[in-house]
Amino acid sequence: MADLVTTIKQTLKDVELVLGWVRDPATGVAAPARFHTEEEAEAAVFDSTCVHNLAVHLPRLKGRRLGIVAKGCDARSVVELIIEHEAEREDLKVIGVGCGSILDVKKIWRRFGYGVEIDDRGDSLELGGERGPREDFLARKCHGCLEADPDIYDLFVGESAGGPAGEISGGREEPHPLSAMLEDLAPAERRAFWREQFSRCIRCYACREVCPMCFCRDICIMQTQVPHWAGGEVNARESEMIQHIRVSHLAGRCTGCGECERACPVGIPLMLLMDEQNRAIEDMFGYRAGDSLRARPPMQTFSIEKDLWGDEE
Amino acid sequence: MNGETDRADGGAVNATDADRADLKLVAFLCNWCSYAGADMAGTSRMLQPSQVRIIRLPCTGRMDPLLVLKAFQEGADGVLVSGCHPGDCHYNDGNYYARRRLELLKRMLAVRGIEPERFQYTWVSASEGARWADVVQAFTTDIESLGRLGATVAGGGGG
Structure with a gap:
């Protein structure tokens, strides 16, 4: 280099x-x-x-x-x-x-052993002498x-x-397999899916710490007592609440860098939530965070002519 | 209603009168239009569902999506937000900001498995007492047919 x-x-x-x-x-x-x-x-x-x-x-x-x-x-x-x-x-x-x-190094290590030699040639991948289909990793x-x-x-x-x-x-057009899976679930099944995912959360806040856009650190309301948005108990119910506080606060900010999911030590598919929100924001406002230095964040503005979702009658 | 409820535990049960009375519905109304509209419905002695708890806000622009998330977490089966019609906001543009937030929230709640009927937002002016009575009745009927939200989001902990 x-x-x-x-x-x-x-x-x-x-x-x-x-x-x-x-x-x-x-x-x-x-x-x-x-x-x-x-x-x-x-x-x-x-x-x-x-x-x-x-x-x-x-x-x-x-x-x-x-x-x-x-x-x-x-x-x-x-x-x-x-x-x-x-x-x-x-x-x-x-x-x-x-x-x-x-490359997803953790995935490679899980399959081929910790510290296995990774020889990436761009179009092919050799892992400890074995050839692996690069797109799988x-x-x-x-x-x-x-x-x-x-x-x-x-x-x-x-x-x-x-x-x-x-x-x-x-x-880009092809949804991630998890998005496609979620699409097929009925509402009650979706609730059960997320509860199962968040039951693993240990409240380490790695998702927040690793996120470039989570920058209000010492006053993060995921942990404040006043106002008491989320309890201190570690359970699926509180963990889902804090994650949705995060999702909500990242509306129009998340660039989809995927660090939250990568840093999650218990493998909660956080990118699935972010992807869904980013897709909704692009659909509603034609906005993608990180596209342009001159952009106006979508939640800080409005359009009288275009924002007509509530006017069905 | 013969509504079959879609319970979180997967079992479909017939909603009884007791189930319907147990529903917890929260309505966030802006002070200037919808709260006055609901008040008008009341003074005009129009029938309103008794399961709905009304919370008065200065403006729908005050609607932090977290208020809705918290309501569901604390056991609400449905949340309704109502404010001044677009263009009529007492503070000129509070409901325009709210509309963006509320619509995005609605879509994200669906991702979590909270049916779109459980979170609705609408516009009711101070003179529309009859419209408020219709809106809140239709909203309640929607939730009655869905039933309780169940333990997945609202209740219990679970490790």
Whole structure:
């Protein structure tokens, strides 16, 4: 990754630190890192195990001059954070990378053993010497990929992916298998499905912590006593409530980066909720979070002419 | 109603009078139009379903979707929101913002398995007492035919 290392070094002349990835020697897959010096930047990598959305750090580092290595989906979060004034465009140097889709490392490890050697050649995948169909091991976030290349960047590294990675992962138009499953459930079955899912929740709040758009941390009402929206008991009923607080607060903000579901230690399909809401928002308002720096968030405005859902009579 | 209820436990039962009386319905009404409309229905001695609990809001623009989520969590079988007709908001545009939120909420409740009939929003002006009586009766009839929401969302904990 000589190109990436050079670019980060060049960026470091202008910024305090750069958010990127290094290779974790223990597992051989990428781990998030902060580069402060040219020496540190030597270790920078980008490959198909760079799953993390590093934009989550931007609100925490607001006011400092930063560089950030961003895939297409990460850059959508950067855009949305700038719209929400959680990051300043002029403080940021976005190093765009063309992403050819990301692998679900946990899935690979479950199948082939922890730390198995992953040899990804873009069109094929070798796992510990065995050939695996690459599309079987794509990250959940790649389903419905909008743009593999970042929309905004100051410097671009590597080759342009030239379109959505979704073409690899089944295409944007095709609903995720879980969405199709949900579609077929009767209301009572849906309630039972979600109760079962949320019965596993341990209230670790990883979904919130890993979400770039969940930035009101010290006053998050998922945990406040006044007002007491959700109880402290850990059970399916309260967990479903807190998740729907989150879903509701992410209306028009969620860019579908998939980090909530990836971070969930008990495998609750949170992307299913986010996908459904994002689809509804696109259908109702023609709005997709992260599309444009000039966009007006849909819940902060209205249209007298177009918003006619309640006027059936 | 011979309404077969779609219980969370999967068993379909016939709704009895007692079941119907047990229904908990919440109506959030804006102070300026719908609350006055409901008041007018009352003073005109129009019949209104007794299962409906009315909560007065300054404006539907005050409708935080969380109020609805919480109502369902605490055992409501149906939630109705009513405000001034679009264009007639006392604060000019509160109900325009509300309409976006309420419609999105309706769609997301369906994803969770809460039937669209259980969450309705509508517009009733201060002079429409008769319309309010119709709206709230139709809403109640809808929920009666669906029955109690059941333990899945509203009741009990479960680990």
